[in-house]
Amino acid sequence: MSFRLAIGSTVLVLTLSAPTALAADNSSGISSSVAADLLYQLETMQQEVSQLRGQVERQQYELDKMKALQKDRYIDLDKRIAEAMTQARKSAAPAQTISGSVEQDDATNMVASAPVRAAELDPASDEAKQAYDAAYQLIKDKQFEQAQQAFREFVKAHPNNVLTGNSHYWLGELALVLGNQGEALLQFKTVIDSFAGHSKVSDATYKLGIANDQMGNQTLARDYFNRTIENFPDSNAAKLATNYLNNMK
Structure with missing residues (x-):
């Protein structure tokens, strides 16, 4: 001045x-x-x-554009939390695995709703559920850095749990909110590559498009958006991917 x-x-x-x-x-x-x-x-x-x-x-x-983008990230995360809670309440049937069934708990909200490497995944013990719920509560309280650390500890302590795929997904969301697109790519790819069939694969694919777009990789971003639309045509992620593609330059 x-x-x-x-x-x-x-x-x-x-x-x-x-x-x-x-x-x-x-x-x-x-x-x-x-x-x-x-x-x-x-x-x-x-x-x-x-x-x-x-x-x-x-x-x-x-500067105004960056502030608006940061606000949109928070809004998007809040929206997804609300959608996840709504879906959990509406779900009538528990997720089925080879080793048995895992009931979907309102406190947990995020147990996978599709077969996920069932023979290799450990059931959600009371200890695992409590650790997951505590990490998830930090997200709802908007304590994002603390939530990130809690989910990192969860996936380290429970690498093959039925809640681990969800944890990697939320680590990706938190990385986007905190502006670390590189880690977001890693976490979302982990959901896709290591948890085939997981209910969060469609969302993770869509989020890979967003992370790449934010990093300036528009070609890869479009590829992930198109993959979301083609592979999960009836999902909410496909609708979001379509809208995002239409707004890309």
Whole structure:
């Protein structure tokens, strides 16, 4: 701001002095070439001020855009939390696995609703459920960094649990919210590659598109969006992917 004020002051001085110089051309002996040079300097300074003003306005626009994007991330995360809770309450049947059934708990909200490497996954013990619920509660409380750490501890302690795929998905969501697209890519790919058939695979595929778009990888982003639409045509993720594609430049 001080730089802009300095320039403005200089322009004002030149603006006020230029007419005086021209008026004094005959009385004080100032040459017309000096007066012309003064006017040229004034015009140059005005152009520079205009350019600087344009740069400031562009920077302000980018800042506002970044703030809006960050807000959208929080809104998107809140929306997905609400949708997950609604789906959990509406679900009438528990998820079935080879080793038995796992009841979908309102406190947990996120138990997979489709067969997920059933023969290899451990059932959700009381300890695992409590750890997962505690991490998930941190998300609802918007304590995102603490939630991230809690889910990291969960997947480390329970690498093959029926709740592990959900945990990797939420780690991806949290990474997006906290601005770490690289980790988001890793977490969402883990859901897809290591938990085939998981109910979060469609959402993870869609989120891979968003993460790549935010990183400037538009070609990969479009590929993931199209993959979401083709592989999960009836999912909510497919609708979101379609809308996102339509709004991409």
